[in-house]
Amino acid sequence: MNNMRFDEIAVDALEAHVKNVLTKEEITRLIETPKHAEHGDIAFPCFQLAKTYRKSPQQIAKELSEVCEHPFIEKFEANGPYLNAFLKRKLISKQLIEKVTQLSDHYGSAIDGIGARVVIDFSSPNIAKPFSMGHLRSTVIGNSLALLAEKNGCEPVKINHLGDWGTQFGKLIAAYKHWGNEAEVKENPIPTLLKLYVKFHKESEENPQLSIEGRGWFKKLEGGDLEAESLWKWFKDESLKEFEKVYQMLGISFDKVQGESFYNDKMEEVVKELSEKGLLHESEGARVVNLGEDQPPCLIEKTDGTTLYATRDLAAAIYRYKTYDFQQCLYVVGGEQQLHFEQIFQVLGMMGYDWNKKMTHVPFGLILKDGKKMSTRKGKVVLLEEVLQNAIDKAKDNMMEKNPELKNLEDVAKQVGVGAVIFHDLKNERLGSVEFDLEQMLKFEGDTGPYVQYTNARCQTILTKAERKGHMDKVSGLEDPYSWEVVKLLERFPTEVKRAFDLYEPSVIAKYLLKLSQAVNTYYGNVKILQGDAGEKDNKLALLKSVTIVLQEGLRLLGIKAPKKM
RNA sequence: GCGCCCUUAGCUCAGCAGGAUAGAGCAACAGUUUCCUAAACUGUAGGUCAGAGGUUCGAAUCCUCUAGGGCGCGCCA
Numbered sequence: 001m002n003n004m005r006f007d008e009i010a011v012d013a014l015e016a017h018v019k020n021v022l023t024k025e026e027i028t029r030l031i032e033t034p035k036h037a038e039h040g041d042i043a044f045p046c047f048q049l050a051k052t053y054r055k056s057p058q059q060i061a062k063e064l065s066e067v068c069e070h071p072f073i074e075k076f077e078a079n080g081p082y083l084n085a086f087l088k089r090k091l092i093s094k095q096l097i098e099k100v101t102q103l104s105d106h107y108g109s110a111i112d113g114i115g116a117r118v119v120i121d122f123s124s125p126n127i128a129k130p131f132s133m134g135h136l137r138s139t140v141i142g143n144s145l146a147l148l149a150e151k152n153g154c155e156p157v158k159i160n161h162l163g164d165w166g167t168q169f170g171k172l173i174a175a176y177k178h179w180g181n182e183a184e185v186k187e188n189p190i191p192t193l194l195k196l197y198v199k200f201h202k203e204s205e206e207n208p209q210l211s212i213e214g215r216g217w218f219k220k221l222e223g224g225d226l227e228a229e230s231l232w233k234w235f236k237d238e239s240l241k242e243f244e245k246v247y248q249m250l251g252i253s254f255d256k257v258q259g260e261s262f263y264n265d266k267m268e269e270v271v272k273e274l275s276e277k278g279l280l281h282e283s284e285g286a287r288v289v290n291l292g293e294d295q296p297p298c299l300i301e302k303t304d305g306t307t308l309y310a311t312r313d314l315a316a317a318i319y320r321y322k323t324y325d326f327q328q329c330l331y332v333v334g335g336e337q338q339l340h341f342e343q344i345f346q347v348l349g350m351m352g353y354d355w356n357k358k359m360t361h362v363p364f365g366l367i368l369k370d371g372k373k374m375s376t377r378k379g380k381v382v383l384l385e386e387v388l389q390n391a392i393d394k395a396k397d398n399m400m401e402k403n404p405e406l407k408n409l410e411d412v413a414k415q416v417g418v419g420a421v422i423f424h425d426l427k428n429e430r431l432g433s434v435e436f437d438l439e440q441m442l443k444f445e446g447d448t449g450p451y452v453q454y455t456n457a458r459c460q461t462i463l464t465k466a467e468r469k470g471h472m473d474k475v476s477g478l479e480d481p482y483s484w485e486v487v488k489l490l491e492r493f494p495t496e497v498k499r500a501f502d503l504y505e506p507s508v509i510a511k512y513l514l515k516l517s518q519a520v521n522t523y524y525g526n527v528k529i530l531q532g533d534a535g536e537k538d539n540k541l542a543l544l545k546s547v548t549i550v551l552q553e554g555l556r557l558l559g560i561k562a563p564k565k566m
Numbered sequence: 567g568c569g570c571c572c573u574u575a576g577c578u579c580a581g582c583a584g585g586a587u588a589g590a591g592c593a594a595c596a597g598u599u600u601c602c603u604a605a606a607c608u609g610u611a612g613g614u615c616a617g618a619g620g621u622u623c624g625a626a627u628c629c630u631c632u633a634g635g636g637c638g639c640g641c642c643a
Binding site: 029030032034035036039043045047048050051057079080081082124126163165166167168171215260283284285286288294295296297298299301302303304306308309312334335336337338339340363365366368371372373395398399402403416427428429431432433434435437440443444445446447448450451453454455457458459461462465466507511514515518521522524525526528529530531565566 | 568569570571572577578579580583585586587588589590591592598601602603604605606607608623624635636637638639640641642643
């Protein structure tokens with residue numbers, strides 16, 4: 001009977017009285033959370049029962065309200081066609097606070113975790129290009145999914161599948177041979193390489209010969225040409241240094257950095273296998289796998305014998321399955337590549353690999369600029385590093401003004417600034433496209449990361465002031481309406497953690513944290529924590545302690561720090 | 567042309583295993599600091615849920631169509 005979820009309590013109370021008509025599952029499905037406090041804590045609509053009972057739903061609600069009872073429920077009330085239940089606030093809050101403070105940061109963790117291995121392919125920036133806003137999404141969503149996987153009892157494997165192979169690098173080498181100079185690249189690697197890349201695309205519009213040249217260089221690169229390889233390696237090393245700066249700012253690390261080039265020596269085998277299985281066909285000089293009547297084929301080898309994205313992804317998938325024996329493999333890649341992944345999964349299936357069902361493309365919406373996709377080729381990029389620095393500077397300005405005597409001000413400014421950017425990216429539904437808006441991203445008020453961090457910091461201050469941490473033996477529960485809203489939200493945390501991972505949606509957590517923060521701030525604004533008699537104070541402090549546990553843990557799952565002071 | 571996605575308040579978005587009066591934030595306006603951090607709180611104002619049908623006791627939510635926007639669709643990734 002301990003620690004039941006609210007819906008379980010309701011099912012428990014109702015089951016005996018509607019047993020012949022509805023199953024447990026059906027009751028669970030019907031149960032809902034009322035939107036308005038006057039409708040209680042749990043609601044059960046009686047419309048469906050009306051048919052079988054041949055009574056009005058109002059009548060049924062009334063009758064049920066008279067017979068239902070449950071040790072956790074204060075009262076049942078019929079309100080029109082609804083049966084509303086009011087929980088025993090004191091009892092529930094007592095139990096919940098005890099549970100959260102006992103479990104601490106394990107609250108919400110899956111206890112029946114099976115340790116399933118989940119490979120997550122995310123971030124994957126392209127070398128020789130700036131780490132743009134576009135990659136931010138994959139990076140923060142993927143990182144959060146890894147954290148959520150772990151929280152849900154799985155074992156994540158975080159892979160950074162760098163875009164470090166392909167025709168584009170042949171083109172870059174060609175561009176460098178034409179217009180580049182060593183000193184300039186050394187001085188300012190990424191912007192210089194980007195400039196070369198952009199110039200190449202502009203020039204090749206008038207001079208198609210250039211593209212052919214670029215493809216030639218890629219063929220050399222894939223063939224092991226020393227000059228091509230050393231240039232490529234140089235570009236890659238410079239890029240990795242730049243990326244590392246960004247990952248450090250974001251506080252994100254990987255288990256493996258295995259770019260596309262890692263599969264260079266594994267592709268021949270894949271092509272061979274495809275051929276042996278009779279899947280490879282000649283088409284217009286290239287080699288493809290045909291997929292279906294009205295579907296475009298999957299291109300495996302170009303006319304000149306070099307490989308493509310799809311080839312490398314097939315090799316990567318097979319390698320990963322062999323290496324990790326994963327239960328799930330997630331690709332956190334923009335929605336514009338949906339067709340590509342459909343093709344990859346389909347080809348794997350045709351090769352006889354039924355584990356292709358364990359692979360999922362987790363797409364997300366684009367970051368748009370003026371309603372259009374941002375394009376690297378045209379040089380329209382916004383640098384992530386600059387955005388992060390902007391945010392950090394702004395956080396610092398704020399703190400100089402509000403809390404200048406704060407120690408480690410630099411660190412906290414970083415946590416808040418970066419937190420704002422990450423939260424802004426994660427708070428909206430994954431799939432929606434977002435218009436790039438620096439001003440929005442640097443907002444620290446309202447529905448933002450700093451708002452959540454601030455809520456936590458205020459609670460922390462009170463706890464420090466009260467010098468009460470830990471022993472909550474004297475907790476007896478709370479029943480005022482403000483704390484009740486907080487308690488109800490705290491109770492939901494484990495459910496949200498599960499839902500967020502099931503849906504691959506970090507925004508579920510972000511939205512939850514906003515709701516919790518709002519409820520806490522309302523509480524804080526209306527109730528004086530450090531006033532009242534000792535017992536009352538203990539209860540309020542214990543609640544705040546629970547709040548900080550959940551806020552910190554929730555932020556952590558998004559990859560955001562929770563400073564104690566700000 | 568085909569496929570996928572999107573359209574809710576002036577702006578950014580919640581709500582969508584159908585349910586009781588469609589919610590936040592920003593912006594606007596009006597308040598709150600002898601009081602635990604005003605990065606906060608309280609209140610006012612703001613909506614034919616793109617449009618039309620359908621299923622249902624009940625639709626922002628499910629189905630169909632229309633309009634508008636976005637993204638893909640053989641040698642880029």
